[in-house]
Amino acid sequence: MLDLQGCAAAPAGFSFSRGAGWGMTRSMDRMSRIADTDGGRAVLAELLRRTADGDQAALRQLYQRTSAKLYGICLRALGNDGEAQDVLQEVYVTVWKKASRFDAAKASAITWLSVLARNKAIDFLRARRAAPDDLDAAAEVADDSRSALEVLEQSQDSARLAHCLEELDERARAMIRSAFFDGATYPELAERASVPLPTMKSWIRRGLLRLRGCLER
């Protein structure tokens, strides 16, 4: 499970794509990587910790450093400015309330925030579509804490995920990406691809299990 390869790779872009590892890997991470991430990772984790203590100045700094990324995620899922802004606001209000749920030993701060933003955007999408049978919005009203505040990263990086996605057949890859970025559900994906629901499910499931196999190799 320990993936030292992931440490060696130096993908461009966001610091969260370099994995948080476990045990030894993680301490190696710390020592060797903080420099090449501009200390970004540690700084964000510290800002989240201070936010959890009720420090609004820390929230502001966190916002300054991460809002463009999270806004990009919301925009991609929702497709329009107004809604993306509403969701982004909600994301930071949730961060304000729930920052104590972040565990730096399990995931990087930017990953945690990105997952939160994606989930909030999808909550909003589902509420907008108001499918009576799928009221994530209702879940929202009752409980914020349940939706996706738990994130566990292993030492993997974007290059490795990209490689493993490459190993999938194109169909499965496209569908998984679509689900990830647009928040599409099984029925929506099946409709878009004009295939029966069970067909879509089996494409994606097989793809996901293969993906896991490759990432854990």
Next chain:
Amino acid sequence: MTEKREPNEDRAALAAEHALRLLTGDYRRRAEMLESSDPAFAEDVARWRGRTAPLFGEVEPVDPPQILWDRVERATAGDGRGSNVVILQRRVGLWRAATASMSALAAALALVLLLQPGRVPLSQQPQQQAPASPPLVAMLGDQQRQMKVVASWDPNAQQLVLAVAGDMPADPRHSHQLWVIPADGKPRSLGTMDSARQMHMRLADALAELLQQGATIAISVEPRGGSPTGAPTGPVVASGALSRA
């Protein structure tokens, strides 16, 4: 579905599907239930969130408009010094207050039910309940929420009385629906709740016989007007078991 999979494969796939949020309907509810009740499954889901996270690297950052921080600041400044601890303490305080008033309420309700068994005209009482059964009470709530509900069940009158303490979250798009979950584990609807502090409902025989000691009374959040499927579709916001008053 025709494909054959090992049960643990099936679970692994479900965790991935849930993390990606592909699921709808019963599948989603099953995954949510597992996530909150099965730590191994929850960890699997969390791990999938981590596994797919590198994809975020493909998203181009876009600067939100300047005013958005002002909105965030306003929305978070209301909490004064706003620390989670403060919020938590406030919640605990409210909960304690609600619990205290609820206990008093429960006692009062039980007394009323015990002392006034004849409130309902005899003619409306079902014949088969002839030997008087003791009233049952359920305290609905959990520690996180600010809403507490006491449900008192008088089997002789087949009357359920609900008293709400604390804040019942109101949202025009949703209704609160009341359920009984008897020993077979299958929730049956007792109807939607209005916003009144107290509600009286007389239950039909078929439902009345499900309200036995040990049965769970629960409130879920549903689309306006109640669950479209006849089973709970939203989260349970409060629940408690019926026991002797």
